Amino acid sequence: MLITVSGPAGSGKSTLAEALATALSYEHVSGGDIFRSIADERDLTPLELNRRAEDDDQIDRDLDRRLRTTAREQDNLVLESRLAGWMAGEYADLRLWLDGPLDVRAERIAEREEKSVEQAREETQARAESEALRYEEYYGIDIDELGIYDLVINTARWSPDSVTDIALQAVDTYDEHTDEGQTPVTGVAYDF
Template sequence: MRITVSGLPGSGTTSLSRYLAEHHGFTMISAGEVFRECAKEHNMGLAEFGRLAEQDPAYDKMIDARQKEIAEQRDNIIIEGRLSGWMVDKADLRIWLFAPIGCRLERIVFRDQIADVETAKVITLEREHCEAVRYRQYYDIDINDLSIYHIILNSEHWGIGELGAIVDTAIGQLQAVRGKSA
């Protein structure tokens, strides 16, 4: 089974992906963590590294191609990333997590240890804008088009356990259908 988990920064994609990987014994691949590691390696913040990626498509394309390659070669995998739903052609389940900007900013301040919400807002909105531009330029993808997703969940209303339970049900149903058709 191949499951993609996508959403804007701070929506909970990494947390849900970790839950699903642990709960189902799947391997997890995270584009966001790879991107953050690359930013650190270049001694840059996320927005600054995003601007570099905007100037040199090789950074994004490398991360996207690697994720896609791994996803196509393996089964029982969770692929987490903004574009994973678009990039993994053979995904059995595509999930989009949504959360309002205020909720996401609170999470980002905590996660990235940013001084305050206003600073997080400036960084996050710049990051989202430059990513949306790059996705359109590189792949002709409108990140706001959610029509490809099987499940769209609001992570402000539920914790990871509750979100996980919803997705666990979907996974169970997919596995039951597979079992019947086998």
């Protein structure tokens, strides 16, 4: 089974993806880790790399190509990134979207990255706006369109353990045959 975990920065993607992978004995692949590695290799912060990606579409395309290849080639996987649900296309069995109010997400990021909440809020908002423009431009994806996801969870309402329990319940009750006769979600024709 391929499970994707998507959502904006600070929504709890990594926390849930790691918990699911552990509970299910699946591998966990994170687009954020890949992106941060690319930033480190270029001696940039993720925000700086994000800004460069506005002018260099190869940064996003390389990351997205790796995500799509991983989705196609691996089983028993939790694939986590903002676009994992889209990039996995027809290979995804269960697509999860996590979200939460910007203030809650900024507090989480500020704590994790040891910065002020205000700085985290500004950077998170700038990053989200930058990414939304690129997703639309490159792939025709409206990141706010949540119709492709099987389950959307507001992580401000539940503890991380409760979010994991909700997601595991979705996995346990997943029926691959419930969408027979429906058009599979394949996203758009991506030009990597």
